Amino acid sequence: MNLVTxxxxxxxxxxxxxxxxxxxxxxxxxxxxxxxxxGQVLRLALKGEEPRRNVPRTxxxxxxTVLSATEAPDGVLVLLIRKKG
Known part of the structure; x- marks a missing residue:
């Protein structure tokens, strides 16, 4: 799901x-x-299976809108989330 960076x-x-x-x-x-x-964008760094499932879904x-999900080498998932407008 790596749509934008x-x-x-x-x-x-x-x-x-x-x-x-x-x-x-x-x-x-x-x-x-x-x-x-x-319309503003939040860059969110998270780690762990439960947050990976729950945060984007919720x-x-x-x-x-989840604009992208990028996996970092250290196991951190970086999400870009656009606030609803």
Missing amino acids: AEEVGPDQSLDITGETCPMTFVRTRLALDRMQP ATEQGH
Whole structure:
């Protein structure tokens, strides 16, 4: 699902939740998105099987758009999420 890169989009905010566990992973993601303007892009770094499944799914269910998911060599997944507008 690597549609665009952070360099192409230029995220408006970045959030690292690699040290968090569910459900805090999406709580922190949602708080970050709530503070953003519609159409802005959040760069999100996460780690672990549960957050990999739940964060993109929940963001999409709430109307946001996952623009890309890029796997880093250290096992971190980097998502670009556009806030619904």
